[in-house]
Amino acid sequence: MTKNLRVKSSEYIDETNRISFKFNGKTYHGFKGDTLASALLANDVHLVGRSFKYHRPRGIMTSGSEEPNAIVQINPGNNRTEPNVRATEVEIYEGLEASSQNCWPSVEFDIGGINNFLSPFFPAGFYYKTFMWPASFWEKYEFFIRHSAGLGKSPTSSDPDIYDHRNIHCDVLVVGAGISGILAAKNAAKNNFKTLLVDEKNELGGSTVFENNEFNKINNKTPSEWLKKEIEELKNIKNLEIKTRTSVAAYHQYNYLLARENLTDHLEEKDKTNKIRQRLLKIRAKKVILATGALERPLIFNNNDRPGIMLSSAIKKYSEFYGVACGSKNIFFTNNDSAYESAMSLYNKGINVEAIIDIREQSESKIVKKVKEVGIKIYWSHSIVDTTGYKRLNSISIMKLSSDGTSVTGSKISISCDCLGVAGGWTPAVHLYTQSGSKLKFDEEKKVFLPNQNTSEQISVGSCGGDFKIDEIIKNLNQKLKDTLNINETDLDSIKVEIDHENSKRNIWLLPSDKPLGKTKPFVDYQNDATAKDIKLALREGFRSIEHVKRYTTTGMGTDQGKLGNMHALGIIADTAGVKMGELGTTTFRPPYTPLTFGTIVGRNVGKFFDIFRRTPMNDWHVENKAEFENVGQWKRAWYYPINGETMHQAVQRESKAARESAGILDASTLGKIDIQGSDASEFLNRVYTNAWSKLAIGKCRYGLMLNEDGMVYDDGVTTRLGENHYIMTTTTGGAANVLGKLEDYLQTEWPELDVYLTSVTDHFATASLCGPNSKKILKKIIPDLDLSDENFPHMSFKEANIGSIQCRIMRISFTGEHSYEINVQASYGKDLWKKCMEAGQEFKITPYGTETMHLLRAEKGFIIVGQDTDGTMTPIDLQMDWIVSKKKYDFIGKRSLYRSDTMREDRKQLVGLLTDDPNIVLEEGAQIVSELNQSPVEMLGHVTSSYFSPNLKKSIALAVVRGGKDMMGKKLFVPMENKNINVTVAKPVFYDEKNERLNA
Amino acid sequence: MFLINCPYCGERDQQEFKAGGEAHIERPKQPTELSDDEWAEYLFMRKNIKGVQFERWNHAHGCRKWFNMVRDTSNDEIKAIYKMGEKPPSQ
Incomplete structure (x- = not known):
């Protein structure tokens, strides 16, 4: 059964341009402007993959590069096939094919799903603990482990595409084209700084372009309306180069950044030929402005991974930007006001919102009042304790949360639904910032790690710098721009902002259930199936360093590098071990931010240009x-x-x-x-x-x-x-x-x-x-x-x-x-x-x-x-x-060393000649030389360095280095080979015309 | 990838340079008069510290000139660059 979940046309979706594509062999339709994820959701397809360890059914969770679950194989069976691609980043085109990974025979019926029922036997460190004995069996274990592991398949024939590199030198590089990035780039360029603005998405504007909270206003317009005008104006600015579909992968010292520019991945097969597919930009910037935004966090509760459970912000983006309803019975689960914005977005489009579950006791903001007014039921101080629905969410159970947040009380209420939006707050995307060597500091109030100590000429603006509200963003951005660009005035001076104030916060890293932790599955890392239980087990087993816990539980080690769950993992460790998060620190964020193809890395240096x-x-x-x-x-x-x-x-x-x-x-x-x-x-x-x-x-x-x-x-x-x-x-x-x-x-x-x-x-x-x-x-x-x-x-x-x-x-x-x-x-x-x-x-x-x-x-x-x-x-x-x-x-380079005790030893390896007793046998260069054959262990005296059959002498000759060889003239030695021992005699290392008579012949 | 200010050419990318180990280790003028231990000290012993380190660098794919660098190995901050034969800046 396929439902059409398109709601209202969006300006980013071209409904006159219908595109057909295949997913797992079945043909679907979407529109120009859709990602694979939005097109699948419009066709009511949530189940797109299986998790790595337990093979649990997983759906689309996010709308961006942080996606942990919806990773697919693009164009399977074709030499352009690519594994581990995030469905949320693939722009669909006519003829696109994609398939699920890590499942057999199909994503609907996956034999590996049995691991889910065996999961009590797969605790953290299962592989380390189980496959250790006997050691000699490792090779056999390895065969099966390797066979069952691995996400996706690499292509088997050579890559038909062209890749390229480009060096860019600029005054200002702005990473991220959300509201902060756009304003920063605009003001830098206007002040004669040669500016480059890059964004990983195909459209500029970030999340603000679908920001619809009617209580937020910039110059009396909604933020989305206002920003769209700003984006229009960028076209007329000199000194500004804009690159979309360009993801900064690495930020090295001295403002050297690597970015991948995607040029043909969104084009039909016939338009890809003879074009550069991806280009690696090697950027050296005098100043870097990071405007990478923030990633919404999920909430960690029992069975929080079912298809249909998504980030609240993603549900909003799908409805506002792609015109797609992710479900017909929606519920939100939140610890902050942003879920209310998502709920209103759906409500305004006529999509049913059943309820909002909020772990806070109350909130007085205007948007919350609005939600109440339109009649959406809000459960304050409640938490989800369980969910049901194997391949698609069909209900949640909620209970009252105790005041300390560690337990639930009262009776259990079950609510049926097909989509749940979770909103656990926002994590600044500081990945690139820390890659540059700069240091973070934990902000106890905001519960986030924020840029603290810069090592290069850089600033972090907008939400990646910890400013989440538009008024904060504009104010701080304005000051940072003036300081870093050394300018007195900016466009931002005259901007007037009104905002809806959020006044209530509550953060619980691991939400309790009515069942003990051992009987629940609160996933922290979705891709690698690491649960809160695994993290606590690691702590019980004595792991303390965050880096060790990460490796032992594999939290954050998937292709998404734990963009969603890392903060929860840290929070759970801090709470359990009774330390402050700031003292715990973070794991190291390593490049690339999102995976790069090998093609991009090597560029033109292939084939005869390899070296x-x-x-x-x-x-x-x-x-x-x-x-x-x-x-x-x-x-x-x-x-x-x-x-x-x-x-x-x-x-x-x-x-x-x-x-x-x-x-x-x-x-x-x-x-x-x-x-x-x-x-x-x-x-x-x-x-x-x-x-x-x-x-x-x-x-x-x-x-x-x-x-x-x-x-x-x-x-x-x-x-x-x-x-x-x-x-x-x-x-x-x-x-x-x-x-x-x-x-x-x-x-x-x-x-x-x-x-x-x-x-x-x-x-x-x-x-x-x-x-x-x-x-x-x-x-x-x-x-x-x-x-x-x-x-x-x-x-x-x-x-x-x-x-x-x-x-x-x-x-x-x-x-x-x-x-x-x-x-x-x-x-x-x-x-x-x-x-x-x-x-x-x-x-x-x-x-x-x-x-x-x-x-x-x-x-x-x-x-x-x-x-x-x-x-x-x-x-x-x-x-x-x-x-x-x-x-x-008196002296020359190395002279003194010739008189060191070591270099004067008599038993050093010395160059000698070797003659085989059988003149027709040619020794192998590198072959070992021994003096005894029946000794164990046999002492290795040296090796053959040069060996030939001499046509002029009509016999085999060799040079070798032999321990103490100088005094072994005429001595018989042996060169043991795999199936024979070769008898040799030590000779002078000169075989022909010893008196040099031929030089003057 | 460092940006290195070659004292002869100006700022260039690190890939043009080769690192040459610890700086200010002078080759003994009279090697033959040294004991094995003294010679070994010159020949083999090098510091590898976390923190401020004095290093030799060569603009190998540029002017081929050697020069000295003061670098903090903990964060790769280049604190100073000066020509061969010049006195190291005081810390």
């Missing part, structure tokens, strides 16, 4: 020649060049042989290059490298090892002296940026007296490394007039030359052990240089090789790779590189 990558000038050639690439730092480096379907192993074997037998060429452009100039450049190098530099002649190259101050190897590379005060340093590919940073650090902070200037020139040069016995002939073909004799251009020296008109710097240095040249040209000539080398090398079958072959060739020579054979715990001594550590230099 920055760098390509060398020769990259196109590598791609054309079918190279496979590997990532080295951010660089895409040619890894190997397979021909005719070769595997990596086959390609590397071929490339390695070619480089030693004839000629090979490597793209070495990625090596870090730092240009060092200044009169103290030599002294600087002396201090940063382990070896001596003062005597290096101009035009000569030297290998250097750089340590950290702790004595561990940090980086290495060849540095060339280009002139008296001019060097060029090369670093490892991955270490370039860090080395430059470290050198700058020492120069600026420890040795500012040195006259040295550092410039990164990595990207300015392209480098081709030409190697092999025919490399000299090839270079000769390219640069015929350069004298390449060993006398003129020996190993470890440098020449400048021209290839045609291209200037180049050539270093005769070698990382392979072969006769080789590193040719550097201006980056833009890199590809040209490479092609020239390939052309000239054709007759020698020059073979391009990638990083894998480079690694193999250097391993044959026992040259280390920092970061592969070292891991930040290796000293040069550990690497058996004592030869590079100057004994004469």
Whole structure:
């Protein structure tokens, strides 16, 4: 049976634009302007979901982002599907589909509902207490727990939408476009502050636009009428940018805020394509004006969670703003006057209000008198003790409340109804305020936490600052605006306000029932099914910290972060433990205020934009020649060049042989290059490298090892002296940026007296490394007039030359052990240089090789790779590189650490070579090394750091770090693998051409 | 996300900067004359206090200059920024 509960047309609902949508497979109709929640309510659908733990039927509770119950899956089965969306925030469009979550097979009949009847067995901490033993069973428990837990389903295919980021800098950011936000933004903009006004809803005005209490007047108009005119005027104000459907998710220090702007979620499927769906706004504001309003609190009583039980303010909004009656027999339950406003709103629209239950003894305000006049029955000093109706509220029972509020007396009265509006007072939305680091203080009179100690340039205005009545709001807003914007007058000076005074208050965090607490279900956190009983149990079990109680009972840990119930939880804890709420404090409010999609967070940084990558000038050639690439730092480096379907192993074997037998060429452009100039450049190098530099002649190259101050190897590379005060340093590919940073650090902070200037020139040069016995002939073909004799251009020296008109710097240095040249040209000539080398090398079958072959060739020579054979715990001594550590230099970075007792231990892990007894077995890099096989526990001596099959030696070779390895030459060790033990022998960490004869071949 | 007033460039977003640990720890001029303990004091020991702390920062993605900052770690208030070599402001 579907009833139509539309009451009277509202200006926010376009009744000429009928929209059909599906909920749980059934088609319904609503109008343009409806949210999913208002459209469902208009169709008399209250039951929309099941609670998390007990699977209790739940309905729509609120009209905004604080909704705990009505969370739905949008567009199930589609790749735009989104779980955990609040039905109160979804604007309907033609073709929208939504479904309930956390129920099976359907929301009407949910097997999990059995948990409700088993609820005595699910106290707070049930999972912690039950699934602890035996510990080994956890994996089995986990499978079932994970299966039954979880709200909604994530999409299984990739997201078709585009997301974006935008940086915004403004003078004033106003968060929330209710009456306070609008007035604040207007006055800021008018005073030439560049102002941004954001609101999470699609319409401006907040709750004031449906404020209908006839006894409240602004300039003799109702507040809603007056504010609508103000909103009209905003259009003509310069300096003001307004963003609706924009929710501030996070407020960080120094007025840095993140907001999510929703652009297409309210559009039909066909209009979503190729548009930005959501945009993350990164806002840096000079001043922030928080006008986030207040959230109405429910009341905590037995069975307060049935579908049909809603916030009083939500019922008012549905009737005034959406033109929807939430029920045909309405009752309100309240501790303040706001429920009377809601009751009058319904009454004026011809909707039946049965009664108002008020826990106060009386109230004298005009609105209360009006309610009495129209004949609505009021039960003073009464409380609801129970409700009935499984899938929809059908009655309430009330009893007289004792004067101390802890018990009920007299006879029980039952009243039938289908909708109950609860009004428990207002909680300022201080979430963003506290995220910014600012501190709250409890206001005993208003029973709320209020902004107290600001840490950044910010103000909280309107109800989020504790001003609930229009006269207070205008007065305080006016003063705060003048103070914070430093202005003398505002629009607000001339506003005249009349208000209906509320003079009676009564606050009871947990309302009593005729039944003992153990037999009742007063829900505090609706989404996670935490009741007052659970909170009291936690206290009995010894939990005291509010943060611990929260985690133990899961109060406030749902997707709504307990926006409705947190204050009650605090109140109940304070009352039970006998402490003041102000002393108890609050739990930490963490971002995001409402959930963000992953898409919004990553923005455009997906696919190939996920991470920055760098390509060398020769990259196109590598791609054309079918190279496979590997990532080295951010660089895409040619890894190997397979021909005719070769595997990596086959390609590397071929490339390695070619480089030693004839000629090979490597793209070495990625090596870090730092240009060092200044009169103290030599002294600087002396201090940063382990070896001596003062005597290096101009035009000569030297290998250097750089340590950290702790004595561990940090980086290495060849540095060339280009002139008296001019060097060029090369670093490892991955270490370039860090080395430059470290050198700058020492120069600026420890040795500012040195006259040295550092410039990164990595990207300015392209480098081709030409190697092999025919490399000299090839270079000769390219640069015929350069004298390449060993006398003129020996190993470890440098020449400048021209290839045609291209200037180049050539270093005769070698990382392979072969006769080789590193040719550097201006980056833009890199590809040209490479092609020239390939052309000239054709007759020698020059073979391009990638990083894998480079690694193999250097391993044959026992040259280390920092970061592969070292891991930040290796000293040069550990690497058996004592030869590079100057004994004469008084100091260099890390020198003192080489003489620490720990770094001088004999049994440190040291670099050695390993040869497998079976030359065909290649060890796995990272494999562990032991000396005993039948020992338990087995002592781990070290691990393999580099391992290859050498085509030139026709056997397997490996480098490893082994404890005390230096003194183990020839010793037999073992590398135990999953299904075999590999016998290995310790060798010197150099396997090929130990005497370096090939360098001059 | 802090807003840091680089003494050379002006106010910039924190993402342009790198934190460099405790400030005013001078590298010993004669390391070889220190005992293991004295050297370890320089090498490893750093304060991590709740409250006002002196720190080094580097405008890594900007002018690359190092400078000092006085920051209250309990609320991230930046109390002062001054150049390398300048005297720290008195507390």
